[in-house]
Amino acid sequence: MSRRARDITAALTAAAGAALLLLGLHMGEAEIVLRKAVNICLECIGLG
Amino acid sequence: MVKRLGKHIRLIVQLCWTALTNGYAMGFLKGGIYKGELKKICVPGLNCYSCPGALGACPIGSLQAVLGEQGKWFSFYIVGFLMLVGAFFGRFICGWLCPFGLVQDLLHKIPFPKKRKRLPGDRYLKYLRYLVLAVLVVILPLTVLDIVGQGSPWYCKYICPSGTLFAGIPLVLMNEGLQSSLGWLFNWKVGLLVVILLLSVWSYRPFCRYLCPLGAIYGLFNPIAFYRYEVDKDKCVSCGACTRACGFALRPDVEPNSTECIRCGDCIRACPTQALHRRGFGKERKVEREDGA
Numbered sequence: 001m002s003r004r005a006r007d008i009t010a011a012l013t014a015a016a017g018a019a020l021l022l023l024g025l026h027m028g029e030a031e032i033v034l035r036k037a038v039n040i041c042l043e044c045i046g047l048g
Numbered sequence: 049m050v051k052r053l054g055k056h057i058r059l060i061v062q063l064c065w066t067a068l069t070n071g072y073a074m075g076f077l078k079g080g081i082y083k084g085e086l087k088k089i090c091v092p093g094l095n096c097y098s099c100p101g102a103l104g105a106c107p108i109g110s111l112q113a114v115l116g117e118q119g120k121w122f123s124f125y126i127v128g129f130l131m132l133v134g135a136f137f138g139r140f141i142c143g144w145l146c147p148f149g150l151v152q153d154l155l156h157k158i159p160f161p162k163k164r165k166r167l168p169g170d171r172y173l174k175y176l177r178y179l180v181l182a183v184l185v186v187i188l189p190l191t192v193l194d195i196v197g198q199g200s201p202w203y204c205k206y207i208c209p210s211g212t213l214f215a216g217i218p219l220v221l222m223n224e225g226l227q228s229s230l231g232w233l234f235n236w237k238v239g240l241l242v243v244i245l246l247l248s249v250w251s252y253r254p255f256c257r258y259l260c261p262l263g264a265i266y267g268l269f270n271p272i273a274f275y276r277y278e279v280d281k282d283k284c285v286s287c288g289a290c291t292r293a294c295g296f297a298l299r300p301d302v303e304p305n306s307t308e309c310i311r312c313g314d315c316i317r318a319c320p321t322q323a324l325h326r327r328g329f330g331k332e333r334k335v336e337r338e339d340g341a
Contacts, residue, residue, distance in 0.1 A: 001271070003327070009272040010135045017131025024125025029114050033125070034088035036113035037097035037105040040081055043205035044098045044109060045216035046234035047226060 058312060062150040075100030079222030092133045093146035094262050098215035108185060108262050109204050116189040116199030134269030138276065142256055142263050143310035148210040149256055155248040164251045165297040173258045174308065180207065181261035203261060209241040252295035256310060267307035276327045277304035283323035293318035300324055
């Protein structure tokens with residue numbers, strides 16, 4: 001794969017990633033993450 | 049002075065990043081965790097959100113949290129985040145911005161006879177991280193549900209040594225209530241952590257190479273990421289210096305963007321002809337050797 005092709009692929013991947021991230025924000029997924037992350041995760045620490 | 053600083057720049061960045069993203073001192077003082085809005089934002093490395101100092105969320109823990117939510121089958125937010133970070137940095141995150149990677153790096157500095165770059169069975173073990181990602185991070189949280197339709201974070205629960213080290217052990221030490229709840233699962237996780245830490249003294253970053261699902265994801269982006277390595281074939285003399293310098297014994301002269309490369313930069317520093325260089329964001333950036341040659 002040429003350097004230019006790699007750069008274009010990276011740019012498209014970044015753009016798709018940004019779009020998905022924004023869509024996820026719109027769908028409220030960040031709130032799910034927040035709800036999980038502000039409580040001690042008993043599974044994560046080996047108690048769950 | 050500048051040259052000496054340059055030699056340790058990666059360690060300095062690792063320490064600063066770990067301190068910055070785990071800077072909630074009150075958590076360590078009171079035995080709790082940060083509960084602010086920043087926690088909805090992921091940090092790029094494997095950094096348990098139940099660590100007393102953590103200011104952000106772990107992408108692998110978050111992915112399992114969303115996939116385990118009732119009615120969810122995909123996480124646009126986390127997959128988008130991983131694609132965005134991966135497209136720019138690839139496994140640079142592993143080498144420079146992962147707290148558990150830092151721990152393994154420090155342990156590997158301990159003198160030990162007959163250190164190995166790879167563990168026995170490496171040929172097969174190196175694919176284990178993809179199995180961990182597919183089964184424990186994606187399939188089981190999606191398919192094994194409790195009575196209210198929620199999945200468990202299987203990877204965090206049974207494997208993640210970062211969670212045990214940075215969250216489990218500190219929280220258990222600081223909370224008597226948690227100490228009374230200890231059982232076989234905690235013992236299993238501490239045992240696994242101890243094995244990984246001991247192996248880290250002997251072999252270079254065994255967890256990153258064999259088990260880390262986040263590294264497995266970022267590695268897929270290495271060949272196309274904006275931050276990647278390139279070889280000037282006209283300058284390369286195939287002396288093998290890069291392979292000898294590589295902690296994983298990779299062949300940067302043949303495959304500079306291997307999915308296993310964590311972008312530590314040791315190969316670039318070791319190259320006597322400066323044939324290896326970093327491809328920066330948008331333009332080629334030649335890297336000077338530290339000895340100024």
